[in-house]
Amino acid sequence: MSIENTTSPPQISFDTPAQLRLRKLRKLKDKMAGVGIAFGGISVILAILLIFFYLLYEVAPLFQSAHMEKWQHNGQTVENYASPGEGKTLYLAMEEQAEIGLRITATHAYFFNTLNGDIINESALPVPEGVDVVSTAVISEPQRLFALGLSNGSALIIKHDYRSTYPDGVRVITPSLEYPLGEEPLSVSDRPLALLGIAYSGDSWNIIGGDDKGLSQVSVAVEENMMTGEVELESESSTLPAFNIGARKLLLLPDNRWLMIAGKNKIAVVDLQADGGPQTVQVAEATKGEITTFKMLLGGNALLVGDNQGHISQWFLVRDEATDWILTKIRSFESGSAAIDDIAIEQRRKGFAAINNDGTLRLYNTTAHRNALTDKVADGQVDYIAYAPRSNAMLIEQNSTLAFWAIENEHPDISWSALWEKVWYEGYEEPDYVWQSSAANNDFEPKYSLMPLAFGTLKAAFYAMLLGTPLAICGAIYTAYFMVPAMRRKVKPFIELMEALPTVILGFLAGLWLAPFMELHLAGIFVILILVPISIVLFGFIWAQVPDRIRFLIPEGWDAALLVPVIILTVMLSLSISVPVEELLFGGDLRLWISNEAGIPFDQRNALVVGIAMGFAVIPTIFSITEDAIFAVPKHLSYGSLALGATPWQTLTRVILPTASPGIFSALMIGMGRAVGETMIVLMATGNTPIMDMNIFEGMRTLAANIAVEMPESEVGSTHFRILFLAAFVLFLFTFMVNTLAELVRQRLRKKYGSL
Structure with missing residues (x-):
């Protein structure tokens, strides 16, 4: 007799309303989790990309090329205009805002509006009657000092100054001329001052002048009478020996020790404080051609030499192994094949502008060894170029006509070599990697080499990893593989707590x-x-x-x-x-x-x-x-x-x-x-x-x-x-x-x- 099991197995339904709701809820949760994770991951990637592009946005202007165009005023281009006043330009400059220019001739000083050439102020120079101006010397562009060498052997030192006032809330700039050593020209030599070099430091002046046959030196100390307030000058004169190199230009360094004399193609270095009196310590061949321009860079430590073959070179004194100072050629700047007509020095950076006699203007920076701009600004030879103090404008004179140019050159002192290669800085014995971004004086040469910082970063990381890696890895191996669980549960949280x-x-x-x-x-x-x-x-x-x-x-x-x-x-x-x-x-x-x-x-x-x-x-x-x-x-x-x-x-x-x-x-x-x-x-x-x-x-x-x-x-x-x-x-x-x-x-x- 068989017994049949008539009891049917229980039927389980997975499609009940509760199960359907559960599956829908689970599906919704899975989808929301997937979306949330994807959103979080994409957000992290976007955040990183935003950081990347923001850094790139801030860095990109460093590598933009310079730009130069005619000055714009109220949407209109400033056209060329006739040089204000009469006579040949001996000195050309602008004030801080580039709103007022100064033009010096043999007899007059003209302050004029840089937009149209209208004369704002005109004054006669206290040059004695019958005496001619035979030379000029820029003492300090940042301090607005220059000098005129006269045919009677005297020198006239001039400072142009600008005072800003705000009547009725409107800025008014009032220009004026000052004479730090008096309006009476200072006697320097019994020869015409065809050559003139002046150094200024505090209340001390050192003036050297004469011609290629003989030079004289005058040291002037300015003292103020504490009782009367009157200014008194104490001077001391001496005659320098003949240097016999066919001198054409003098530059006197601010330390009053070194005199640089430019001949046809050579530079003589004269030590004014040598034992036994001033003497020539070096004669260096500066160029294969003929020197046409000879100027000091900002700070008065480096020389710029331009020749009639289009070459420009930078020189400064370097101490050699015997502790002697040697005038050394540091770097060269190619400027085409046409002769260099003029060089204008930037007043706040280690840069300069050079113009060839074919009218091509180039902007350079010495530290970065960079040509920031090459532009054709004139047809043919130019008489004079002048930088604005902020290096944002330039006056260019050609055939008694002035052109007013705007310059956009914010970061000329940055280049690949300045950031990652050795640079020969002023005052250094050899090229080196240096980071020094600031100093107390305004003529400081910024040093932006990132190599010491990158090296320091890797050095710190290397020594940290050298100490931390063996200890951390060996400790982790022992803790994870050999240590008993009870001890591991105490050791690992303790070490992680250190983080x-x-x-x-x-x-x-x-x-x-x-x-x-x-x-x-x-x-x-x-x-x-x-x-x-x-x-x-x-x-x-x-x-x-x-x-x-x-x-x-x-x-x-x-x-x-x-x-x-x-x-x-x-x-x-x-x-x-x-x-x-x-x-x-x-x-x-x-x-x-x-x-x-x-x-x-x-x-x-x-x-x-x-x-x-x-x-x-x-x-x-x-x-x-x-x-x-x-x-x-x-x-x-x-x-x-x-x-x-x-x-x-x-x-x-x-x-x-x-x-x-x-x-x-x-x-x-x-x-x-x-x-x-x-x-x-x-x-x-x-x-x-x-x-x-x-x-x-x-x-x-x-x-x-x-x-x-x-x-x-x-x-x-x-x-x-x-x-x-x-x-x-x-x-x-x-x-x-x-x-x-x-x-x-x-x-x-x-x-x-x-x-x-």
């Missing part, structure tokens, strides 16, 4: 405590680096020899904690024997031994301090990612290796580490990115000196620290301001390239070892 420590605190401690401490215990620090590894290995060997009944008193996996007192005691021992070690091996002072005996410069805030401080900053990052990568290796791989007879160390090196290598490599790259972009530690723990020296006892300046230090002081829109953005752009590109390369390597490692 939350603000870097400003680390920098503060490194700069104010660690750096002085290491200087006082330098020998002890090196003893620590030697004894701590030895003590760890020695303790491990001794612990292995201890009887099992004693070793087994320590729970399995906790024996590593015994190393903590060992390391502490070793550090204390090392510091305690620091002084005896210094006395025994280094004469009592390791720092002096390093500086004097080894010849290695030592700075208290150095790369060793930065390496230790930044090492502590990058260790938690590298440790955490590396530990997670090793711990995430599937256990069946390690168990299978051990089951096949491999030792734990073989399993680690041949199975675990290769499998975890993509994660370990990512940890290193992220740690390096952290080190490269670190700001506060290197800002506070180094001397912030932008030098290029791999010496571990020297400091450095990084790109990030430089931005933090100088950005608040930079003028918005200035070259300095945009250079700092360029430094940020370089840092951005560097980290982007490193991360991209790291991702490519990580993917290859994952592909190679992903099949294990």
Whole structure:
């Protein structure tokens, strides 16, 4: 008899209203999560792109070419106009706003409107009757000083000044002429002053004048009577020896020591303070052609020489190995093949304008060794060119007609060579990489080399990674592979907690405590680096020899904690024997031994301090990612290796580490990115000196620290301001390239070892 089961299995419906609602809700959640993740990812990419393009937007103007066109006023082009007044132009200049020009002739001074040539003020020069003007000398364009050399052997020193007033809220500029040494021309020589050179410093004047057959020197001191307020002049005259080079032009450097005499194609260097009196110390061949222009660059340290073959060269004095000063040709500027008619010097930058006798104007910057503009501004030979003080305008005179030009040349002192190559700066013995963005004086030569900053960035990152990488990776290996879970649960959060420590605190401690401490215990620090590894290995060997009944008193996996007192005691021992070690091996002072005996410069805030401080900053990052990568290796791989007879160390090196290598490599790259972009530690723990020296006892300046230090002081829109953005752009590109390369390597490692 069979018994049939008549009970039917329960029917489960997946299409009930509740199930349908659940599926719709789950689908909606999945879709929203997908959209949210996609939106977040795209937002991150867009944010990075916005940062990239914003930096590029701020940097791009640095590399724009100069532009020059006729001046525009109220939408109308300013046409050429006749030179105001009569006579040949001896000197041409403009005031700060480029609204008023000054034209000096042999008898009169004319202040005129630069837009139309209308004379605003006219005054006769106090030149004695029957005396002619035979030479001119620019003393200082920024101070608006120039001089006229007269045929009776006297010199007239003139200053043009401009006073701004605001009657009824409208600016009015009132020009005037002043005579610092009086309206009476100062007697210099018994010869006509066909040659004239003047240097001015404070209340002291040095005037040299004469002709190619003889020169005289007059030193003038201006003293003000404290009782009456009257100005008194005390002068001292002397005759200079004949130099016999066919002098055509004189330049007297502001230090009153060096006189430069230009002949047909040579330059004579005269030391006015030489033992035994002034004497020629050098005669240098300046050009193969004939010198046509001979002027001083801003600051009075460098000479510009133009010739009739279109060549322009820059020269300045360089101290040689014998401590003698040698006039040296620094760089040349090609300016076509036509003769150089005139050179106009910028009043606030190391730049100048040169015009050939075919009417081609070129704008240069000496530091950047850059030709910023080449433009045809006239047909044929030009008589005179004059820069506005802000270098935004230029007056060009040709055949008694003036043309008023507007110039847009905001950043001429930037070029690839100025940023990344060695540059021979004024006053330096040789070309060098230098960052020095500001100084106290207005004739300063900015030095914008990014090489010291890039070098300092890599140097800081190198020493930080050198210290942090071995400790972080070895600690992560032990924690993830050898340490018991109970101990791992305590150690890992503690180390990761270090990452939350603000870097400003680390920098503060490194700069104010660690750096002085290491200087006082330098020998002890090196003893620590030697004894701590030895003590760890020695303790491990001794612990292995201890009887099992004693070793087994320590729970399995906790024996590593015994190393903590060992390391502490070793550090204390090392510091305690620091002084005896210094006395025994280094004469009592390791720092002096390093500086004097080894010849290695030592700075208290150095790369060793930065390496230790930044090492502590990058260790938690590298440790955490590396530990997670090793711990995430599937256990069946390690168990299978051990089951096949491999030792734990073989399993680690041949199975675990290769499998975890993509994660370990990512940890290193992220740690390096952290080190490269670190700001506060290197800002506070180094001397912030932008030098290029791999010496571990020297400091450095990084790109990030430089931005933090100088950005608040930079003028918005200035070259300095945009250079700092360029430094940020370089840092951005560097980290982007490193991360991209790291991702490519990580993917290859994952592909190679992903099949294990």
